[in-house]
Amino acid sequence: QKEVEQNSGPLSVPEGAIASLNCTYSDRGSQSFFWYRQYSGKSPELIMFIYSNGDKEDGRFTAQLNKASQYVSLLIRDSQPSDSATYLCAVMGRRALTFGSGTRLQVQP
Amino acid sequence: NAGVTQTPKFQVLKTGQSMTLQCAQDMNHNSMYWYRQDPGMGLRLIYYSASEGTTDKGEVPNGYNVSRLNKREFSLRLESAAPSQTSVYFCASSAIVSIDSYGYTFGSGTRLTVV
DSSP: OOSEEOOOOOEEEETTSOEEEEEEESOTTOOOEEEEEEOTTSOOEEEEEEOSSEEEEETTEEEEEETTTTEEEEEESSOOGGGOEEEEEEEEOSSSEEEOOOEEEEEEO | OOSEEEEOSEEEEOTTOOEEEEEEEOSOOSEEEEEEEETTTEEEEEEEESSTTOOEEOSOOTTEEEEEOSSSBEEEEESSOOGGGOEEEEEEEEOOOBTTBOOOEEOOOEEEEEO
16 A cells, blocks of 8 residues: 555646645654645646635635544645646655656646 | 755766766755656755754765865766766755745756766
């Protein structure tokens, strides 16, 4: 079992819709969770982090954490074509961040 | 501009050649990391350095060595390159400011091809 699992996609949504990206993790002791966005050929950039159960909102982005279910999600409201990218879920381990393989999001104009 | 600088951006090596990937950060971060990214595999940790003077193995250290030259610089060396090391390599740094802030800053990456 991978430590951090994501559906590779692609997830295709129309412009203006809500995109929902999901991530599960195996280490029940994990405390901090991150979402990175990576455009093709570019480096990952941090868009959200969360460490408490519940929701955290930042502009059009909402991160949701459920530690009991070992589940993290990212909602993108009013999706734009510029949101088309790969979204990486990352979990803080004992040594460093462990990343999922990413979900590719395509926002159709 | 503040950030993480990686060199070179692109490199082609022949099997058995050696090379060093350079990484420097100017954000006064304590921790630095080397990851590799392969299609469908996500980012995998090669080595990390929690602070100046310390280095530790990550998930995929075989075939690599690292040096934390000073607080700013963390280099990755391939002693004898193999085709399996064809990948995109990212350096990152972080500073633990508070329990809710472990975000990494990534360099622009090095695309390495071993033929």
